[in-house]
Amino acid sequence: MTTKQKHFLSEKSATILAVFIAGLCSIIYELLISTTTSYFLGDSIKQFSITIGVYMAAMGLGSYWSKYFERDILSKFVLVELSLGTIGGLSVPILYYFFEYLDRFDYQMLTITLIAIIGTLTGLEIPLLARIMKQYYPLKVNLANVLSLDYLGALLATLLFPFILLPFLGIFRSSVFFGMVNIALGLFILWFFSAYLTKSTRNRMQLAASLSMLLFVALIVFTKPLLDRWDDQAFTHRIIFSKQTPYQHLVMTKNKADVRLYINRIIQFSSLDEYRYHEALALVPLNVTPYPKQVLILGGGEGLLAREVLKHPAVEQVTIVDLDAEVFRLAKENKHLVKLNEDILHHPKVKTIATDAFNFLNDTPAFYDLILADLPDPSNEAVARLYSTQFFQLVQNRLSRQGVFATQASGVFHTNAAFWCIHNTLQASGFQQVYPYHAYIPAFGDWGFIVAANHRLDVKDYRLDVPTRFLDKKTVAALFSFEKDLLPETELAPNEIDRPTLLEYYLEDWVVWSKEVVK
Numbered sequence: 146m147t148t149k150q151k152h153f154l155s156e157k158s159a160t161i162l163a164v165f166i167a168g169l170c171s172i173i174y175e176l177l178i179s180t181t182t183s184y185f186l187g188d189s190i191k192q193f194s195i196t197i198g199v200y201m202a203a204m205g206l207g208s209y210w211s212k213y214f215e216r217d218i219l220s221k222f223v224l225v226e227l228s229l230g231t232i233g234g235l236s237v238p239i240l241y242y243f244f245e246y247l248d249r250f251d252y253q254m255l256t257i258t259l260i261a262i263i264g265t266l267t268g269l270e271i272p273l274l275a276r277i278m279k280q281y282y283p284l285k286v287n288l289a290n291v292l293s294l295d296y297l298g299a300l301l302a303t304l305l306f307p308f309i310l311l312p313f314l315g316i317f318r319s320s321v322f323f324g325m326v327n328i329a330l331g332l333f334i335l336w337f338f339s340a341y342l343t344k345s346t347r348n349r350m351q352l353a354a355s356l357s358m359l360l361f362v363a364l365i366v367f368t369k370p371l372l373d374r375w376d377d378q379a380f381t382h383r384i385i386f387s388k389q390t391p392y393q394h395l396v397m398t399k400n401k402a403d404v405r406l407y408i409n410r411i412i413q414f415s416s417l418d419e420y421r422y423h424e425a426l427a428l429v430p431l432n433v434t435p436y437p438k439q440v441l442i443l444g445g446g447e448g449l450l451a452r453e454v455l456k457h458p459a460v461e462q463v464t465i466v467d468l469d470a471e472v473f474r475l476a477k478e479n480k481h482l483v484k485l486n487e488d489i490l491h492h493p494k495v496k497t498i499a500t501d502a503f504n505f506l507n508d509t510p511a512f513y514d515l516i517l518a519d520l521p522d523p524s525n526e527a528v529a530r531l532y533s534t535q536f537f538q539l540v541q542n543r544l545s546r547q548g549v550f551a552t553q554a555s556g557v558f559h560t561n562a563a564f565w566c567i568h569n570t571l572q573a574s575g576f577q578q579v580y581p582y583h584a585y586i587p588a589f590g591d592w593g594f595i596v597a598a599n600h601r602l603d604v605k606d607y608r609l610d611v612p613t614r615f616l617d618k619k620t621v622a623a624l625f626s627f628e629k630d631l632l633p634e635t636e637l638a639p640n641e642i643d644r645p646t647l648l649e650y651y652l653e654d655w656v657v658w659s660k661e662v663v664k
Contacts, residue, residue, distance in 0.1 A: 159337045161294060163330060164274050167226070168298025169305075170327045171267040174233035175200050175260070176306045177320050181240045182256045184316075184394065184409050186249060187524035188652050192256075199257055200264040207268020214273065219338055220346050222273040226331030227350065229266040231357045234324010236263065237317050238364065238371070245378050249656060271295055307391065315389040318368055325361045328354055379410055386479060390471040397479065404481045405588075406447060408521065415588035416485055419449055421615045422553075425584040425624065426517060426594055427453035428616055430551035432609040433602040434515045440464070441511075441543070443502040443531075445519035446472035448486035451495055454517070456611035463495050464513075470499035502531055506539040514545050518552035522651065523563065523640075529648040532567050533640050537574035537597075547600065550576070554593040555651065557583045557631050562650035564593040565633040566640055570647065571597045573639035580604045582624040583631070584615075591631070 179196040183189035214221050236259045243255055271292070310319040332354050339347055364371070376384050382398035382405065389395075396407040404416040414422065427450050431437055438461045440454050446467030454463050467473060476482050477490045489495060498505065502520065518540075523529035530536060532552075540550050554567040564581070571579045576597040582604070583593045596604060607621035640647035 159334070160274065160277055163222075163226075163334055164271075164294040165298045166326065166330050167267075167270045167274070168295035169302045170229070170233065170298075170323050170330075171263070171270070172299040172302035173306060173310070173319065173323045174229075174236060174263050176302065177237050177316055177323075178240070178256060178260055178263075180311070181237055181316055182253075183525060185240070185244050186253065187655065188648065189525040189527065190648075195253075195257065196260050199260045200267075203261045203264025204268035207265040207270075208272050209268075210265070211269050211272035214269075217346075218273055218276050219334070219341050220350070222270070222277060223331045223335050223350055225266050225269045225273065226327055226334065227354050227357060229263065229270070230324045230327025230329075230331060231360075232259070232266070233263050233327060234321050234361055237320035241317065241372075241375050245375075311389070312391040317372060318365070321361050321364045321368070325358060325365075328357050328361070332358075380407065385481065386475070388471060390469050392469045395469075395471060395475065397475075397481065399481065404485065406482075411522070411524075412588055413447070414449065416481075418587045419485070421584055422586045422589070422592060423449045423453045424613055424615045425582070425592075426450060426519060426551060426553055428456075428609055428611065428613065429582065429594070429604065429607075429621060429624065430515060430517065430549045430596045431457055432607055432621070433596070433598075433604055434549045435547045436545075437514045438462070439511070439513045439515075439545075441466065441513040441516045443467075443505075443516065443518045443520060445517070446476060446497070447482060448476040448489040448495075450517060450519050451492075452486050452489045454515075455489065455492060455494060457609070461494065463492075464498065464511075465490075465495065466498045466500060466502050466505045468499065468501055473497050473499060503536055503539070506536070506543055509543065511543065512545045512548070513543055514548050516540055516544060516548065516550045518550070520553065522555050522560070523645075523647050524651060524655065526645055526648055529640065529645045529651075530642050532570060532647050533642045533645070534570055534574040535642050537571055537576065541575060541599070544599075547598075549596060549598045549602070551594060551596040554581070554595050556590050557593040557627075558591040560651055560654040561631065561633070562637060562654055563647055566637045566647045566650050567593075568595055569637050570639040570641075571595060575599075578602055580625060581627070583627065584624055 175196055179193045182192040186192060239259065240256065244252060247255060314322060335347060335350055373384065376387055376396060380396060380398050382400035382403065384396060385399045386397035393408050398405045402416065406413040431454060437457055437459050440460055440463045442450050442463060442465045444467055445451065445465055446469065451463045451465055454460055473490065476486055490497060520531050521528050523532050544550060555563045557564050568579060568581050577599045578601055579595060579597045580602065581593065581595050583591055586592045596602065605622040605625055607616065607618045637650065638646045
């Protein structure tokens with residue numbers, strides 16, 4: 146093998162590596178932007194659909210424009226990589242920064258603009274690489290190699306993102322890291338094929354790449370201070386805990402006696418008034434459950450609902466099913482939360498299971514006397530399915546003969562259509578008796594709950610003899626009364642997995658109140 150042949154093989158290998166990494170980085174940017182926008186705006190189906198559609202259309206535009214690149218293909222490819230790395234790597238920092246300053250429409254336009262730019266640059270990559278590789282392969286082999294390697298890189302990206310990048314690096318660091326990878330790829334191609342470029346071209350590109358790389362190194366170094374600063378802008382109180390889990394962003398704040406938990410910047414409780422919410426959700430249905438020996442809590446991993454349930458001496462076991470194991474860890478180890486939940490997760494009657502509520506109900510053979518759903522609001526399709534007819538039918542299948550079910554049902558005033566949609570969905574799922582009620586929670590507003598069973602319940606007659614701070618006989622009777630302006634104005638369709646009407650109702654109301662802090 147001659148020296149020339151060795152050089153020929155090395156150039157081919159370098160180009161193949163470039164195709165693979167280019168495909169990997171491009172899909173990572175798409176996933177990062179979709180996830181970030183879903184966190185901030187909700188409705189992940191809509192956000193991922195917009196991202197995929199705009200990204201593919203922009204790729205087509207980039208591919209079309211590539212035909213006008215007739216000379217200096219190698220230098221143009223390096224320029225595309227440097228641009229893609231810089232813009233793609235900065236996409237999440239840009240979205241984080243501008244969330245506090247733009248309204249919903251302008252923020253959506255910003256995401257579309259970023260996706261369009263990244264898609265256009267990605268569309269330029271493949272044709273340019275195919276033309277660079279034409280000296281090594283005939284056309285049909287060249288196209289097959291470029292496309293297959295690009296798609297293989299995309300496959301790796303979709304595996305890396307949920308299993309490694311999101312849980313271990315988080316969205317912000319993943320964005321910056323892959324921006325650096327993209328720029329490093331451009332520098333590698335620039336160095337490897339330097340003989341094919343003029344000295345002035347090399348110098349200009351090396352300077353641009355070095356400046357971009359320095360920017361990303363600075364972002365990596367100062368990631369924590371930047372994230373802390375953005376969190377401080379979003380939260381009025383001092384942050385005492387912040388973590389991005391594989392499922393959500395958890396933040397705890399403290400201001401004197403007020404400890405609050407936020408998930409994806411949406412408040413879950415305030416220690417000053419959480420007892421109102423948890424007494425209402427736990428004790429009202431517990432009062433009408435004849436034999437509450439086995440209790441299942443769906444959500445509620447912070448332990449506050451279990452604290453209320455275990456006030457009843459007849460309860461023998463409380464099983465808490467929460468998707469995020471980090472919430473359980475926080476509830477067991479964080480001193481503020483342990484004090485608030487009275488260290489309930491270490492109680493011998495409490496059992497915790499970190500899994501999806503839908504899957505748990507579908508798989509478990511156990512029956513429960515009381516099932517309580519303390520799940521997040523239906524801001525995306527993954528959560529909306531937990532308020533569907535199919536989900537409520539699974540609940541019914543796991544209830545004992547005299548079993549009772551209750552769920553939180555979002556804000557009665559701020560998301561009125563969503564509340565009554567959940568009510569109608571419970572009726573449509575087969576529950577014979579459905580009783581809506583509501584309570585004023587200062588941190589949330591007028592909050593809705595629904596209790597359901599397949600036998601008649603005397604829900605207004607409160608006889609439970611346990612210590613409370615909020616509920617008494619007179620208060621419970623009043624919870625089931627709704628003022629005229631809180632009643633549904635139109636007929637609302639039930640929520641189904643195949644047609645998530647609840648998500649539509651919730652987001653329509655949420656747009657109006659998106660600047661409010663609600664649960």
